[in-house]
Amino acid sequence: MSETKSGKHPKGLFKLFFIEMWERLAFYTMLNVLLLYVTDFERGGLGLPSAEGNEIYGLYLAFVYFTPFPGGMIADRYLGYRKAVLIGGLIMSAGLFLMSQGETYFYYGLVGLVVGNGLFKPNISVMVGNLYEPNDPKRDAGFNIFYMGINIGAFVASFLSSAVRNKFNWEATFLVASIGLLVGICILMFSWKSLERADRQPEKSADDTGFGEVFLKILLPALVFGALGFWLSSTFMPDGPVRPAIVGFLAGMIPIVVFFVRLGVTAVEKERPGLLALLPIYVAGGTFFMVLHLNGSAMTQWANDTTARDIPAPSLFQQDGLPSYYGNANEDVPRPNLSSLVVVEEEKVARMYGQKRMDHETLAAVLAANPDLTLEEFDPLVEVTQLEPDKAAIWQFSTAIYPDGQLEVVEGTDAHGAPTVSVNVPEKLSADRRVALMRTGADGAYPTYVVSQATIVDLYDNYEERFGHPPEQLPPGEWVQVINPELFQSFNALFVVLFTPMVVGFFAWLVGRGSEVSTARKIFYGLCLTTASLLLMALGGMFSDGGHAKVSGLWLVGFYGIITIGELLLSPMGLSLVTKLAPKRLVGLAMGGWFLATAFGNNFSGFFGGIQSSMTPVNFFLVLAGITAVVAGFIYALLDRLDAAIKQSTQ
Structure with a gap:
């Protein structure tokens, strides 16, 4: 008597449950912090303007849901479901690993996630359905159990991403997600034989819509329209309200919409x-x-x-609630002590520090203007996990120092006209120092944070104008503790x-x-x-x-x-x-x-x-x-x- 007829769910269901749970844990661990990472300018993120960061987020999610369309067809006709899930999982894990190596490989990693997801996402769901007979009344319950695995992974991911980036850094979050995916892949490999019934041999049917037909009628026109839309927007509306990449994607959807309308009409x-x-x-x-x-x-x-x-x-x-948190914080929230901040005139310098990418010339200028500062030196290659807790706390306030004239500093403005600064590190360029800027008070030395004069006005002068009295200040070196967004x-x-x-x-x-x-x-x-x-x-x-x-x-x-x-x-x-x-x-x-x-x-x-x-x-x-x-x-x-x-x- 089969499991499905005996009242029990197939054993393969729970193996697929855990494979999907680990994959979703990895997916959402990365996705939860994607926008925060690319727009962050205080904790070592990429410091991109909000519009550009949201463009990356939107296009990534769009293509993540686009690639299952061809990915499912590839599994049906060429790979089978187990191989598609295996290959897709490995590609996604590799993509997350690339993202953990810093901004140089960040975009390659996103591409890997998009491609791998196209093979993984649609086909593991099909495998769940294949475990049951067509009219098995337990099928819906099986999918509910499977869906629970998705949401357990998504729920845990928010806490995992928060804990890892608080304890270590952004890149460690992506590395942990990569390892999580490998756990799911290991479960698949150990369950390979028992999941055979959930697979099918690749086959082609005369009744199927051919892959070539889909390519010619949907994918190729979408590619042509998308490229044309991107070119037209880049050429004639480069500073328009909609960014060229978004215009290109929306233009690429036009032939797809036409195809499905004609499919019904004809x-x-x-x-x-x-x-x-x-x-x-x-x-x-x-x-x-x-x-x-x-x-x-x-x-x-x-x-x-x-x-x-x-x-x-x-x-x-x-x-730690860093300076940007306090601008619109409530009256009863104490502000950082002024001695915890190093004030510079140029916003560019403050953003370079916040993104943890400064050069020797900039560091020397900050030290010359603030002779009371001392340096806490770290090995530029040291991992925070190798440090004692007190040193690790200081390391979080440190910045990498690169050779002069090598960093690419891109300056612009946001929708409100406020300056934006993104500091890019050329490929293969390595930092030769890592330092934290320290001050000494009655209770000893403490790390400081570099801000612009405009931030000082926002935190203190605007507070007094808004509430009618100066703000309460924290002790030197201390910050309000806030939960991760x-x-x-x-x-x-x-x-x-x-x-x-x-x-x-x-x-x-x-x-x-x-x-x-x-x-x-x-x-x-x-x-x-x-x-x-x-x-x-x-x-x-x-x-x-x-x-x-x-x-x-x-x-x-x-x-x-x-x-x-x-x-x-x-x-x-x-x-x-x-x-x-x-x-x-x-x-x-x-x-x-x-x-x-x-x-x-x-x-x-x-x-x-x-x-x-x-x-x-x-x-x-x-x-x-x-x-x-x-x-x-x-x-x-x-x-x-x-x-x-x-x-x-x-x-």
């Missing part, structure tokens, strides 16, 4: 209603994921800039785990009462909840005084609570409708359309994150709420047609 009469009904489902899915995946862009920026994070927490998940992302995964049985139970109760809610109507309700979550944030924006005051983290908790219920209504229902509305021979292609719609929305997550700072918080969230409300109204107007199409497709 279908035979029996298949046409279902295929046309998929189009508004794609719109709903793309809109929802545009908002949900703001969690790593706009919502993380909100957590970093506008959320009061000076709350009690285990020390592992706390970090990425920790708030864990609430989405936590609420998925907590709310799933409640939502499932609620709709089962409605069915028992004879008040079943249609799948299409659940999608409509999901969009309504998404709109409500954004309206809640707009209300929080009112209390932030246009971003000039920090507000409680409970606004973010409420946002994630509401949108998670929307996710449970919309995301699985969208996937379900794809399988119901598409003809069996086109289910794979239609599922690819769902992933592509998600990619489209993800790109807009980066775009809106990039323009967030140019709008007041209230206006920003109201614009997003307006977009989702319009799409919700669009779905509501089509409910009867969608229900009819579903009924016809399932007969």
